[in-house]
Amino acid sequence: MKYETLNDTQIPKIGFGSARLGGRFVGGILADxxxxxxxxAALRSALNLGYIHFDTAELYGGGHAEELIGRAIxxxxxxxxxxxxxxxxxxxxxxxxxVLRSCENSLRRLQMDYIDSYLIHWPNPLVPMRExxxxxxxxxxxxxxxxxxxxxxxxxxxxxxxxxxxxPLFANQVPxxxxxxxxxxxxxxxxxxxxxxxxxxxxxxxxxxxxxEQTMQSIADAHHATPHQIALAWLVNQPRVIAIPMSFNxxxxxxxxxxxxxELTPAEMNQLNQLG
Ligand SMILES: NC(=O)c1ccc[n+]([C@@H]2O[C@H](COP(=O)([O-])OP(=O)(O)OC[C@H]3O[C@@H](n4cnc5c(N)ncnc54)[C@H](OP(=O)(O)O)[C@@H]3O)[C@@H](O)[C@H]2O)c1
Numbered sequence: 001m002k003y004e005t006l007n008d009t010q011i012p013k014i015g016f017g018s019a020r021l022g023g024r025f026v027g028g029i030l031a032d033x034x035x036x037x038x039x040x041a042a043l044r045s046a047l048n049l050g051y052i053h054f055d056t057a058e059l060y061g062g063g064h065a066e067e068l069i070g071r072a073i074x075x076x077x078x079x080x081x082x083x084x085x086x087x088x089x090x091x092x093x094x095x096x097x098x099v100l101r102s103c104e105n106s107l108r109r110l111q112m113d114y115i116d117s118y119l120i121h122w123p124n125p126l127v128p129m130r131e132x133x134x135x136x137x138x139x140x141x142x143x144x145x146x147x148x149x150x151x152x153x154x155x156x157x158x159x160x161x162x163x164x165x166x167x168p169l170f171a172n173q174v175p176x177x178x179x180x181x182x183x184x185x186x187x188x189x190x191x192x193x194x195x196x197x198x199x200x201x202x203x204x205x206x207x208x209x210x211x212x213e214q215t216m217q218s219i220a221d222a223h224h225a226t227p228h229q230i231a232l233a234w235l236v237n238q239p240r241v242i243a244i245p246m247s248f249n250x251x252x253x254x255x256x257x258x259x260x261x262x263e264l265t266p267a268e269m270n271q272l273n274q275l276g
Pocket of ligand 1: 020202
């Protein structure tokens with residue numbers, strides 16, 4: 001496994017996404033406990049394979065994703081300091097008191113006493129960012145949050161967040177994959193790289209639908225890999241980029257984790273860059 005190291009923290013290039021864990025969509029995401037055994041088995045398999053970064057959010061499964069992740073980690077007996085948990089505050093909870101309450105709720109559901117990386121899930125122009133960061137700075141001082149970050153932010157908003165955060169912004173989580181590159185084109189990726197911040201690529205394998213044409217297949221064959229692995233390798237071969245594919249299938253989970261070890265040549269990176 002390859003890692004990124006920043007702000008004295010090592011984080012693996014591949015983490016575990018959890019958007020569909022523990023919930024169902026009924027005019028909003030609600031907890032659904034009827035598949036808990038399936039999801040817990042998927043989490044156990046991920047932990048056994050060596051996943052240590054779990055990405056979640058108070059939104060996912062109406063909070064139940066955090067509960068399942070917390071339970072699986074707790075029951076695995078893994079040492080807390082060996083695990084890295086990212087969770088996110090929903091944009092309607094960005095006022096000072098709401099951030100503090102959301103954090104307490106996430107910690108309770110995760111059965112943890114600190115969050116490794118706490119992100120603003122989406123910007124909310126109706127709440128002054130200053131107010132949100134007053135709460136986030138407080139949570140860092142109180143030891144409840146190790147690193148703060150953002151998600152779905154453009155460069156203008158990242159700069160505002162940086163000016164308000166008392167600790168270096170850790171990550172910006174955005175859609176990034178071979179098929180979705182708007183954040184590379186608009187300068188967000190370059191800004192993160194220059195400012196020592198992670199760009200965490202979400203939906204990194206396009207919900208499992210990778211276009212497999214000749215170039216992709218030849219590169220996959222050359223590395224005895226699958227096209228999904230090459231799509232992930234293309235991401236994590238870029239500096240300061242990590243990816244958080246979601247899979248509940250143990251063989252996909254292993255494939256995705258192993259993708260971090262694929263070294264693409266500069267020529268292969270160029271060929272993949274040309275794919276539309
Ligand atoms: N910050 C945000 O606003 C935001 C938004 C969206 C997502 N996210 C985060 O990013 C994570 C990942 O994004 P995503 O869930 O949207 O999409 P994704 O990871 O690109 O795709 C997930 C789908 O791909 C399939 N899959 C996974 N590995 C595979 C493989 N090796 N071969 C074939 N199929 C494979 C999975 O099915 P199987 O289970 O069958 O493997 C699943 O259906 C989310 O879970 C969430 O944590 C964040």
